[in-house]
Amino acid sequence: MEEILNVSGRVIPHVYPHLEIWGSAIAIYLFIGGLAAGLLFFANFFYLSGKQNSMPMTIKVAPIITPIIISLGLILLVFDLHHKLYFWQLLLHIKMRSPMSWGAWTLSVIMIPAILWPLTYLEDTIDYLKKRNDKCKLIGLFTWANNLVNKIKPLVLLLNFFNKYKKLAAYLTIYLSIILGVYTGILLSAFNARPLWNTSILGPLFLTSGVSTAAALLMWLSNNPLERKLYSKIDLFLIAIELFFIIHMFMGMQAGGNAQVEAAQLFLGGPFTASFWVLVVGLGLVIPATLEILELSGFHVPIGIISFLILFGGLLFRFIMIYAGQASSFHVL
Amino acid sequence: MKTTRRQFIKIAGMGTAGVAVAGSVLGSVQKAAERSISTPSSDSELFRTPTYCEVCFWKCAAWVYKDKEGNIQKLIGNATDQHARGKLCPRGTGGLGMYYDNDRLKKPLIRRNREDDHYEEVSWEVALDFIAKKMKGIKKDWGKENMAVFVHGSPAKHFEYLFKAYGNENHSEPAYAQCAGPREAGFFATFGSGVGSPEPADMQNSKCIIFIGNHVGENMHNSYVQELSLAIDNDADIIVVDPRLSTVAAKATHWLPIKPGTDIALLLAWMHVLIYDNIYDKEYIDKYAFGFEELKAHVANYTPEWASGITTIDPELIRKSAHTMAAAAPAAVIHPGRHTTWYGDDTQRERSMAIINALLGAFGRKGGMYMGVKQKLPNYPVPEFPEPKWTWKDITLDKYKNAAVGLTNVLIDASLPEYPKEHQIKGWFIAGTSFINTIPDRKKMFKAMDNQELIVVVDTMPMEMTGYADVVLPESTYLERYDYARGGKNRVAQVALRMPAVEAKYDTKPSWWIAKELGNRLGLKKYYPWKDLEEVLDWQFQKIGTSLEEMKRIGVKTFESDESIYLLPGEDFEFNTNTGKIELYSTDFAEKGYDPLPKFTRHESPDPGFYHLVYGRAPMHTFGRTQNNPYLYELRKTNDVWINPRTAKLWGIENGMEIWLKNQDGIVSEFSTKARLTERIRPDSIYMVHGFGHTSKKLTRAYGKGINDLPLITKVKIDPIMGGTGMRNNFVTFLLEKPKKEEVKS
Amino acid sequence: MAMDTRKCVGCSDCVVACQTENNVPLGYCRDWIVETVKGSYPETVKMHFASERCMQCDNTPCVRTCPTGASHVIEGGIVKVTHDECIGCGACIEACPYGARYVHPDGYIDKCTFCDHRLEQGMNPACVDVCPTSCLIFGDLDDPRSPVSKALQEKDWYVLAPEAGTNPQLYFLK
């Protein structure tokens, strides 16, 4: 029998016996980051592919969501700080080796195209909404916003300028969105101290997962069958990659040191096993993938359910990763 | 009065209600608020005053550091002091928690009617008048001698003085009959001198130190632990006899995991090996000892093999350890220990240890036991004290012939209603001891309390005992008061000053003031010719060539002494025994009808399903007095019960499981605690730290945390030689479910 | 710093001393004690204590991940946190394999400073000075004659979680 115990002085809020310095706010923040990255990626990617008219939801309408959720994410981030009144310190420093720092900066920078992009499509969005359901309450709001934008001269100039260089901006945004998507994983994987997180797969895995949640959302929102089908396929493809990454991640850990093996054990028999394999992998990946295959092969499956499962799985995945990661350590008490 | 009801102080409508008893730990400590600075100050920005620590009885000299606003920041050991050596133990370092604890007693309290629990807050005048009146009543109806004074720590001197002046010498301390008494009697019978505190084991120079029980490192006496560390630096061998892998056992060369209660068998076997393997100090024994041949004959059959059957220790280990100590002798010592009231034959166990020290040639030798020196402080001149009609001796010495001071348990016996009227005790004055958590056999204690016409408790905290008092007097903490200077024997003679670092909080007063004021009310003014203790201290200091003024500056003063602390080579030394020699064979015991050579007596073993109740100390707590100290509470909030995993398996007990304990007499612990499964203990024993399981709700942090060992100690074996209360003959079993209320009888 | 597990008695004096020296709020700590028991009763059971605190790592993940630079390394390799620059994001806590940091009730992150305010005055850290067994050895590791360097030369030692790659500077003597 081996006993390792605290004699004294160790029961500290947030740190011991359970490291819980990060919680739901960070999980949601990461989820939002991935989703926003995916939405921006698709909008800009299909824009560059010239799908402006065939994929209005993706390119013109849905992007309006991104600035909203990114702001929400930033609010959550600040809300989660323990020394909130000093949050501005974050914007006084650029620390390239700190994912927290460049992530916050990436989010702030990506905010610019994220805001400008949907503004250039405000009229299209209003049209789109009118076509779909002219009683939609948002129409009034957007019309008001559109008028407001048109009244602010500098903004109009800015939007014109943005429109002029839209292609270039799109390239940049795609680039930034990939950084953002990867960042949501790297924020965690940069921590050597948390063996579960400390794997290079986490960046691509979170990126894939983020993009897949965005695809699911777009699939849900779109009423264009072609657009939907496309996303269905994209999602299937992404889910396959995700599963590959997940298996790869565990295999990598199993082959690693003690701490890594123990970290993997959290999911392979440990406390997070059921929630991870049943809820995240089962409900969030395998079942929606199956449903999508059914859908693609002609059966009628409500899209909403598939999308919801994927989104829900994505969110839960981040929750579990946050908590399990903090439970994984080098066992030094 | 039925005292079995728990009656705690009702702080109803207290004047000090301004200090709300905050629920949260942080809230209940003002210190955090008082010290809002987030960066530490350097020592040069702080002011310091001297004191000596009162968190235990080692009395380490210290400096109290205060910031500009006069808030106590920290306590640091005095570098010149022998006890402290510039350091304090964790309890001393956290001592400021005693001052900052918001649960402290704040005002004198009187309970006028014992039938209810209502304590009234009163002024000092009212409280002291009340006590004086009651005492006069007892004097008239029974005699001034028919009261007992139970004291411990620094308050002791002040009240002993008061009662001596009053003509009463019935004072006693738990430090004797529940603690060090047997070793004093055992070592005195052998060397003609007791052990005293600090124990003069020359550990820092020793090559081999033997601990019988004696869990130094958990028993956190400051310089004692420091010396252990020095011994480890010197690669000294350490031999530990303990049913438990104590902290020091884990550092030992040999750990002998003995069956509880069988130490004398081991000690006899060690004597056997030392003598029959001819590895004792022959020259030393020839020169200084008396009765060697008797001893040799006595231990002839006590072979390691014999002892092994009793102690469960491998005979080879017994032999090997004896050789280890002999190889180091005379720089080898069996530490006399301190809490030695274990099984009722404790004086004889201590005798055995003393005898081995003699065989090793340890007494008076470097690395063995040194002969301490001290600086005497003269008494302030006062008229002679009146001669009492009778004293504790009259009711003790015919039975326990070698009791050196008053025995708490004998005085409790005398407090029972069936005791002969002439010597019956009718009033208790208690200061600085948490009496009901300290003296075993509570049933008797409650009966004795019922028979008292007056119970006064002087304390700093609303401890359990205060709930049984008629009058509760709140003393200022040691950081807020003067006391008599600390003397004491050591390698060099030193005197240490305690002075107030801060003004007394609340309506609290120091013991010297309380005693003097009470003295005035009892017509003893002539014994208090001085204005305050400062005057006395200054007078005493002047007499020994210093002054209060100087002592305030230096805290500790060292005095030259020309006495050597070791025997000189070939020195003729007259021991204070009947024969003038080290008595391996005790002529004194023989005269008085006690065994002149220690014998092994078998003690009871637990019934199936029961386990030896083994208790001890945690390094960060002192008995039951520190559990509520905000700093020390943070270090350890409760005690767990150590159980060997093999034992636990039989019961289905898992690590961390909540359990209750029940003893052989059906007494169930008031609270539960967690099981700690550990290989560090014998399967036939359980272990817990004494001092937890407080039932006083006024101790907002400590209340209800852990199990109190004392109520489970109902079987007491009295040492026939000095009257100490053997407390380790008790056995407990586990209750895995919350016992029904009626079952909780503690 | 080196800490001698052979001498430590787990008394936790170092913990209280740090609290009173550095005004560490109650319920928090910059150092702590761990007990390790191995083997089984009676022959093989072994036990030791260790007093742990920030390892003042040479390779500091906590500083690296800090987005504001509040966590930084000062002269002598001591890792410190500037309270007014700290946003309390917790990244450094996640980054530290030893759990050496905590969130001060005021919101910023706090940790062992090696008592740099005492070092400046030529004193030892508070925990070092208070330790009754003198089992904490402090000094300059770059100076081969310092007590700490000597101890490391003479005795067997280990560090905690070397695989975390932080190159910790608190050595445990066996």
Ligand SMILES: Nc1nc2c(c(=O)[nH]1)N[C@H]1C(S)=C(S)[C@@H](COP(=O)(O)OP(=O)(O)OC[C@H]3O[C@@H](n4cnc5c(=O)[nH]c(N)nc54)[C@H](O)[C@@H]3O)O[C@H]1N2
């Ligand atoms: N931190 C701290 N230190 C203290 C105190 C405190 O309250 N707190 N109190 C001080 C005082 S006044 C005293 S008297 C001392 C007491 O401290 P010690 O004199 O060291 O007390 P012991 O009862 O000898 O030691 C308890 C040890 O005895 C072992 N033991 C139990 N039964 C037996 C047995 O039958 N045989 C043997 N060989 N060992 C046995 C237990 O397992 C335990 O390890 O501590 C002093 N130091």
Ligand SMILES: Nc1nc2c(c(=O)[nH]1)N[C@H]1C(S)=C(S)[C@@H](COP(=O)(O)OP(=O)(O)OC[C@H]3O[C@@H](n4cnc5c(=O)[nH]c(N)nc54)[C@H](O)[C@@H]3O)O[C@H]1N2
């Ligand atoms: N069950 C059990 N019983 C034991 C022991 C054991 O291990 N187990 N150990 C025995 C031993 S070795 C000893 S020495 C005794 C010790 O027995 P006690 O001396 O009774 O021990 P404490 O519990 O420390 O009680 C001290 C009391 O003094 C109060 N006090 C503290 N400072 C001051 C002060 O400055 N002024 C005043 N007026 N009061 C103060 C405290 O609040 C507390 O109520 O207990 C013995 N009894």
Ligand code: SF4
């Ligand atoms: S040993 Fe500790 S508690 Fe006892 S007097 Fe010394 S510092 Fe105080």
Ligand code: SF4
């Ligand atoms: S003060 Fe020293 S002996 Fe006590 S726990 Fe700390 S390091 Fe160990």
Ligand code: SF4
């Ligand atoms: S122990 Fe933790 S806080 Fe200290 S330097 Fe290393 S990583 Fe940073």
Ligand code: SF4
């Ligand atoms: S919590 Fe403070 S010190 Fe830690 S990483 Fe964030 S800003 Fe830096």
Ligand code: SF4
């Ligand atoms: S070095 Fe100073 S700050 Fe660090 S643990 Fe020790 S006392 Fe605390």
Ligand SMILES: [Mo]
């Ligand atoms: Mo004692």
